[in-house]
Amino acid sequence: MKVLMLGWEFPPHISGGLGTACHGIVKGLGRIPDTKVIFVVPKVFGDERVRNTKFAGADKFLERHAKILDREVKIEVQGDSASAPQPFDKVKDRLIYIEAASSLHPYIQAEQIERILINRNIDPAKVYFDEKGRMMTTVNGKSKEISIAISDIQDADNDGNQPVKFEFTGRYTSNLYTETDMYARVAAELSKHYDFDVIHAHDWLTYEAGVAIKEQTGKPLVVHVHATEFDRSGGNYVNDRVFKIEKHGMKEADAVVTVSNLTRDTVVKKYDIDPDKVQTVYNAVDFKPIRRVTNKKGPKLITFLGRITRQKGPEYFLRAAYKVLQELDDIRFVMAGNGDMYHAMIRETARLGIADKFHFTDFLDRDGVRKLFSITDVFVMPSVSEPFGIVPLEAVRSGIPVIISRQSGVSEILDNAIKVDYWDDNAMANAIYSLVKYPTLAKHLSRNGKEEVSKIKWDFTAIDIRNIYEELLDMRNDSQTGTIGENFDNRNILIKRQGI
Amino acid sequence: MKTICFNFNIHRAYRLKKYDFFDIGHNNFYFDELGTQTGAEKKNSEFVLPMFDMVESLTEKYGSKFKFSVTVSGIALSIQEKYCPEIIKRYQNLVETGCVEFVGMPYNHSLCALTDEEEFVRQVKKHKSVLQRLIGVTPTTFRNTELIYTDKIGKAAYDLGFDTVLAEGVGPGLDSRGAGFLYFNPLQPRQHVITRNVSISRILHDSLKDISLFTPEYFANKLCEISLEEDEIIYMGISFEHMDGSSGNRKQVPAFLKETIEKVMESGTFKFRTMSEASHKYEPVAPYHASQPVSGMKRKHDLSPWQGNELQKEALRKITALGKLVKASDNEILADIWERLQCSDYFYFMSTDKLDYKTNPFKTPYDAFISYMNIIDDLTRRLDQSIEKNKAANMTDQQIKDVISLYEKEIVSLRRKLAGKGK
Numbered sequence: 015m016k017v018l019m020l021g022w023e024f025p026p027h028i029s030g031g032l033g034t035a036c037h038g039i040v041k042g043l044g045r046i047p048d049t050k051v052i053f054v055v056p057k058v059f060g061d062e063r064v065r066n067t068k069f070a071g072a073d074k075f076l077e078r079h080a081k082i083l084d085r086e087v088k089i090e091v092q093g094d095s096a097s098a099p100q101p102f103d104k105v106k107d108r109l110i111y112i113e114a115a116s117s118l119h120p121y122i123q124a125e126q127i128e129r130i131l132i133n134r135n136i137d138p139a140k141v142y143f144d145e146k147g148r149m150m151t152t153v154n155g156k157s158k159e160i161s162i163a164i165s166d167i168q169d170a171d172n173d174g175n176q177p178v179k180f181e182f183t184g185r186y187t188s189n190l191y192t193e194t195d196m197y198a199r200v201a202a203e204l205s206k207h208y209d210f211d212v213i214h215a216h217d218w219l220t221y222e223a224g225v226a227i228k229e230q231t232g233k234p235l236v237v238h239v240h241a242t243e244f245d246r247s248g249g250n251y252v253n254d255r256v257f258k259i260e261k262h263g264m265k266e267a268d269a270v271v272t273v274s275n276l277t278r279d280t281v282v283k284k285y286d287i288d289p290d291k292v293q294t295v296y297n298a299v300d301f302k303p304i305r306r307v308t309n310k311k312g313p314k315l316i317t318f319l320g321r322i323t324r325q326k327g328p329e330y331f332l333r334a335a336y337k338v339l340q341e342l343d344d345i346r347f348v349m350a351g352n353g354d355m356y357h358a359m360i361r362e363t364a365r366l367g368i369a370d371k372f373h374f375t376d377f378l379d380r381d382g383v384r385k386l387f388s389i390t391d392v393f394v395m396p397s398v399s400e401p402f403g404i405v406p407l408e409a410v411r412s413g414i415p416v417i418i419s420r421q422s423g424v425s426e427i428l429d430n431a432i433k434v435d436y437w438d439d440n441a442m443a444n445a446i447y448s449l450v451k452y453p454t455l456a457k458h459l460s461r462n463g464k465e466e467v468s469k470i471k472w473d474f475t476a477i478d479i480r481n482i483y484e485e486l487l488d489m490r491n492d493s494q495t496g497t498i499g500e501n502f503d504n505r506n507i508l509i510k511r512q513g514i
Numbered sequence: 515m516k517t518i519c520f521n522f523n524i525h526r527a528y529r530l531k532k533y534d535f536f537d538i539g540h541n542n543f544y545f546d547e548l549g550t551q552t553g554a555e556k557k558n559s560e561f562v563l564p565m566f567d568m569v570e571s572l573t574e575k576y577g578s579k580f581k582f583s584v585t586v587s588g589i590a591l592s593i594q595e596k597y598c599p600e601i602i603k604r605y606q607n608l609v610e611t612g613c614v615e616f617v618g619m620p621y622n623h624s625l626c627a628l629t630d631e632e633e634f635v636r637q638v639k640k641h642k643s644v645l646q647r648l649i650g651v652t653p654t655t656f657r658n659t660e661l662i663y664t665d666k667i668g669k670a671a672y673d674l675g676f677d678t679v680l681a682e683g684v685g686p687g688l689d690s691r692g693a694g695f696l697y698f699n700p701l702q703p704r705q706h707v708i709t710r711n712v713s714i715s716r717i718l719h720d721s722l723k724d725i726s727l728f729t730p731e732y733f734a735n736k737l738c739e740i741s742l743e744e745d746e747i748i749y750m751g752i753s754f755e756h757m758d759g760s761s762g763n764r765k766q767v768p769a770f771l772k773e774t775i776e777k778v779m780e781s782g783t784f785k786f787r788t789m790s791e792a793s794h795k796y797e798p799v800a801p802y803h804a805s806q807p808v809s810g811m812k813r814k815h816d817l818s819p820w821q822g823n824e825l826q827k828e829a830l831r832k833i834t835a836l837g838k839l840v841k842a843s844d845n846e847i848l849a850d851i852w853e854r855l856q857c858s859d860y861f862y863f864m865s866t867d868k869l870d871y872k873t874n875p876f877k878t879p880y881d882a883f884i885s886y887m888n889i890i891d892d893l894t895r896r897l898d899q900s901i902e903k904n905k906a907a908n909m910t911d912q913q914i915k916d917v918i919s920l921y922e923k924e925i926v927s928l929r930r931k932l933a934g935k936g937k
Contacts, residue, residue, distance in 0.1 A: 312539065348535055360880050364828035369887045375535045385536060
């Protein structure tokens with residue numbers, strides 16, 4: 015079976031959980047016999063020079079596709095799997111790895127926000143986040159909300175120091191939506207050159223492409239929901255266009271995979287999708303920790319790791335930290351990541367007077383994360399809305415006791431964790447305090463958690479996904495209708511059969 | 515004849531390293547010594563020494579007719595002593611000509627005048643003693659860091675032996691006659707206040723930054739215009755730090771300045787005096803009121819470049835609070851680091867007002883703040899450790915015996931545990 019997968023960022027250059035999940039799924043599928051993946055990734059054009067020197071044989075493809083699309087777009091293809099990124103080494107022979115030129119990038123950096131604010135004559139130092147997590151400023155003594163659309167971010171990128179990402183269209187006025195359309199065209203053209211059975215699209219930026227390919231080839235489409243616009247917006251001010259793209263993709267899909275029941279609920283209720291075709295497949299974890307070097311004598315370290323955005327609830331972590339610091343002195347907090355609330359959080363630590371005990375690292379790469387986990391005593395994920403949440407699993411694998419918000423998909427499958435409501439900074443502070451003060455509790459969570467998480471593997475995720483593919487193809491062949499996931503409990507049989 | 519008081523400011527700070535979270539507890543190096551050295555050497559050979567040549571040629575030409583004042587920070591002196599000892603000699607030579615007055619200030623170019631009276635006294639005394647040691651002078655005129663001034667700061671300086679103090683010639687405290695007169699401190703009428711002529715200093719500063727802007731003639735004419743008014747003292751302050759800025763013509767600055775001074779000399783309208791000479795020559799006309807801080811910063815003349823946002827305020831609060839630990843730790847190395855970190859430049863890096871600073875290693879004020887707070891955390895830990903060590907050193911015999919017996923017990927139990935594992 016061959017899968018055309020429309021993916022995202024790829025390791026090691028990932029800035030979010032989506033890249034990690036795609037990587038895990040592709041690797042897992044690669045280990046299942048007779049499964050091949052053609053993995054298409056949008057690639058930021060700013061890196062083009064590197065690509066041309068690095069990957070031989072790309073020029074021919076470039077020429078061919080440039081012709082097809084009248085030189086409007088360029089497509090970069092790595093002709094053989096040998097040049098796929100190193101993390102895919104083990105599944106090389108079952109993977110074709112393609113990079114399609116595109117400016118799509120899903121996450122926002124603090125600098126981008128800053129630039130937008132300055133363009134609008136708003137003093138970034140006067141921006142704060144209110145109780146609901148809305149970005150606010152004060153104009154003539156009155157509070158005013160600042161709303162930032164994705165198209166603003168793209169515009170801000172174009173006059174800043176960032177690599178210009180729209181170069182291949184030759185125009186600077188495009189916005190993200192035309193980029194998704196463009197990506198859809200590129201992917202659809204690309205799909206003509208490959209043979210496959212199923213289309214699998216990850217998150218909204220690739221849904222349009224998935225639908226276009228389905229229309230062109232008639233192959234079944236799986237859309238994989240790692241997050242919805244409701245999660246990203248933290249519950250408020252859902253972007254209507256993104257919502258429509260998401261809904262369109264889900265409606266057109268033959269099967270919708272959600273990463274948790276929490277997300278399944280959102281998909282069914284908010285997007286009005288037929289529950290019969292929505293199936294939860296949990297993510298997993300594949301993380302090799304380095305040896306822990308926690309300092310028994312020194313201050314305890316409490317860690318937040320994730321994009322610093324409304325969705326991730328950084329301000330609740332900060333409030334809990336402030337409360338704990340009123341009681342304990344020998345404790346440090348670190349917030350690792352970047353995002354639109356990064357600078358506001360730094361200012362808040364200064365305002366609260368805890369900046370010497372509350373640190374920031376900016377964005378960390380994988381090695382940085384490992385290093386951080388090796389010295390972390392408690393990990394906290396206070397997400398307002400977290401479809402899944404792989405990072406706490408990585409922390410648990412590293413032997414760290416974790417506190418996670420109940421509003422997360424991972425809390426559905428992880429027992430050995432302290433669960434709190436994200437808004438309850440008192441409970442969060444209590445949990446941190448207890449884990450620091452009562453080592454028995456921390457040890458218990460650490461030991462049992464490690465064992466629990468060792469059973470959560472991408473191989474199982476991949477088998478579940480592969481089952482969905484098979485059901486779709488069966489339904490097609492027999493022209494029958496049914497419910498996705500009917501044969502779902504056959505996983506163990508399958509595992510046995512395939513010797514995993 | 516009207517009086518012209520030139521004041522040259524010379525300051526250098528130790529360059530800061532980017533100190534990230536993972537350095538805390540592992541890396542004791544906060545300063546970029548090599549960068550500090552090469553920066554100082556470059557600047558001294560390209561700019562400071564030519565300036566000295568220029569000034570020396572003027573004193574040769576005009577003898578004691580050409581007089582001026584110099585304010586050099588303690589950190590600048592320590593860097594120059596370490597990396598460019600020739601400069602120290604040049605200071606000494608200047609003193610011999612009798613044309614120069616050295617001005618006092620807090621040793622570390624710090625903001626301690628605003629936060630910590632005791633530390634202020636210590637740093638001013640330290641600066642005084644380094645001037646005595648290296649250059650052989652005792653200052654009697656005081657110019658606080660970045661010309662930050664309040665009545666109280668003036669009074670505190672008076673108590674340390676400074677009968678003349680310099681301040682910015684702006685603000686509501688100024689008499690309607692403007693900056694060109696001698697004032698006195700309302701808290702200590704015996705102390706005279708000389709206020710900087712902002713507009714003429716500005717023109718000089720701009721023309722030095724971009725020499726094509728004005729000619730020396732233009733500048734000399736400007737000065738003569740002022741001389742038509744009734745002003746008595748024209749205090750012009752120029753900072754070495756700002757002067758060799760962005761324009762590539764720093765090599766021409768000394769020549770420009772020389773020509774300007776010659777033009778002024780030739781006009782015969784002015785007499786050059788040092789600050790304290792001017793202070794003793796005239797009678798103060800009115801009190802200079804500054805209950806709120808006034809600074810020498812362009813346009814705003816307030817504390818905003820160093821204390822304009824909450825990041826800067828938190829950083830200053832935290833570094834000041836460390837003073838207690840520093841005292842308790844009784845550790846010279848750590849005390850020295852703590853002092854260096856008080857330098858106002860580091861707060862300037864955290865300004866969100868998009869200020870220009872050539873050797874700022876940080877991309878954003880947030881980066882500057884994070885790095886600085888990380889350093890404070892690390893320094894705090896080292897101070898705590900040092901205090902712990904001191905405690906051990908000050909124990910009585912009985913206390914020492916108690917600790918030994920405690921450790922002995924632990925060693926026995928650990929041995930047992932080890933033996934158990936062996937089996």
